[in-house]
Amino acid sequence: MNKIIGNLADAVSEIGDGATVMIGGFGGSGAPIELIHALIDKRPKDLTVINNNAGNGRIGIAAMIDAGMVRKMICSFPKSSDPRAFTEKYLAGEIELELVPQGTLAERIRAGGAGIPAFYTPTAYGTELAEGKAIAEFDGRHYVQERWLKADFAIVKAHVADNYGNLTYNKAGRNFNPLMCMAAAKTIVQVSKVVEAGGIDPEHVVTPGIFVDRVVEVPNPQQEEEMIRAGVVYI
Secondary structure (H helix, E strand, C coil), X not given: CCCEECCHHHHCCCCCCCCEEEECCECCECCCHHHHHHHHHHCCCCEEEECCECCECEEHHHHHHHCCCEEEEEECECCCCCCHHHHHHHHCCCCEEEECCHHHHHHHHHHHHHCCCEXXXXXXXXXXXXXXXXXXXXXXXXXXXXXXXXXXXXXXXXXXXXXXXXXXXXXXXXXXXXXXXXXXXXXXXXXEEEXXXXXXXXXXXXXXXXXXXXXXXXXXXXXXXXXXXXXXXXX
């Protein structure tokens, strides 16, 4: 099945009000800026967004928050070099925050993709983040029960895809992206290059196409940090 979509707007066309959306990236590394901005153009509202952080500057996820699209953030780092968008909405009571330790966030997403509804970790035991969660003792140590994370959609950035949706990533751009592909009901991917089936060595495939629904080619993707330094504001 050919999974290549002709443009960014069509790629995100199914994401509607109230959706839970995983967005790949570790800061700007592996962040699907063009897909995020296409989603801003569409303006769905009341979204729950799962990402490592809560946006930076006035682009990407921060621009989604500025636009009033995000009801809840599930993330590890709500602060950044320029956290104005999230901070302003949070202090005004206009956005919810679920703070999750970074390793726990990755494992909750992995568990969602692997069909594991809950697991135990010592991380956060004895802190406010463990309040209301089940606690168990194993071999004399206390562990906190954490639930899987799944989403209606994942929007991610990869490096190369074939027309069946098999993906490779560019170094650190891999980060959360492969996990999110597996944990979402539908996965939408922007890539720098599309090749024909067979154009990727099977040994180099990181995300098999079975986890991918739509692929859009963005040959020269923008980099979040460069846009922030340039003072770009996406409205």
